Amino acid sequence: GDSVTQMEGPVTLSEEAFLTINCTYTATGYPSLFWYVQYPGEGLQLLLKATKADDKGSNKGFEATYRKETTSFHLEKGSVQVSDSAVYFCALLLFTGGGNKLTFGTGTQLKVEL
Amino acid sequence: DGGITQSPKYLFRKEGQNVTLSCEQNLNHDAMYWYRQDPGQGLRLIYYSHIVNDFQKGDIAEGYSVSREKKESFPLTVTSAQKNPTAFYLCASSPTVNQPQHFGDGTRLSIL
Numbered sequence: 001g002d003s004v005t006q007m008e009g010p011v012t013l014s015e016e017a018f019l020t021i022n023c024t025y026t027a028t029g030y031p032s033l034f035w036y037v038q039y040p041g042e043g044l045q046l047l048l049k050a051t052k053a054d055d056k057g058s059n060k061g062f063e064a065t066y067r068k069e070t071t072s073f074h075l076e077k078g079s080v081q082v083s084d085s086a087v088y089f090c091a092l093l094l095f096t097g098g099g100n101k102l103t104f105g106t107g108t109q110l111k112v113e114l
Numbered sequence: 115d116g117g118i119t120q121s122p123k124y125l126f127r128k129e130g131q132n133v134t135l136s137c138e139q140n141l142n143h144d145a146m147y148w149y150r151q152d153p154g155q156g157l158r159l160i161y162y163s164h165i166v167n168d169f170q171k172g173d174i175a176e177g178y179s180v181s182r183e184k185k186e187s188f189p190l191t192v193t194s195a196q197k198n199p200t201a202f203y204l205c206a207s208s209p210t211v212n213q214p215q216h217f218g219d220g221t222r223l224s225i226l
Binding site: 004032034036041042043044045046049089093095100101102104105106107 | 118
């Protein structure tokens with residue numbers, strides 16, 4: 001079945017460090033890919049998306065490129081801030097005809113320290 | 115402002131009791147979803163509805179029920195048959211089935 005695998009956390013970085021959170025997927029078709037962010041006690045917010053191979057999603061300094069050849073969608077940011085501390089979820093959306101389904105990874109917690 | 119409103123934020127259930135979680139959206143979205151989130155796990159789909167008066171089971175529907183009588187409302191009932199209901203419940207909606215889902219702020223359900 002379809003699945004998303006994320007690197008385990010927590011990831012702890014100093015402010016202004018470079019961030020990479022790895023995400024790989026398995027899907028039977030051609031999914032759309034997403035990164036969501038969850039701040040403590042809140043719901044998920046859509047961070048960025050990519051709908052086809054080689055698309056780059058970007059938002060708030062975060063970027064991720066849809067790599068079909070490596071089935072990956074790694075999240076990157078050049079300089080993290082304390083306010084970026086949250087849990088990040090990679091997800092894929094596949095329309096199967098019987099309905100769509102958003103499949104999530106288990107989430108990666110990011111902690112940014114001064 | 116448009117958005118998804120979940121209530122209550124915290125809910126406590128007694129043994130053998132049914133409880134209902136509210137989800138309302140004023141985004142005019144056709145599709146609505148319920149997910150369950152457990153610590154250290156991703157979100158798991160409970161039920162979804164792509165159009166009013168129609169809904170489908172997700173991956174973990176046992177012990178839950180839903181209704182979709184109005185476009186803007188998709189309440190979730192956690193029945194006494196759900197033996198491990200303690201979790202964070204998230205409601206989401208999307209304009210159509212192929213578009214990104216937007217989430218509410220969640221309801222945390224605990225057992226007394």
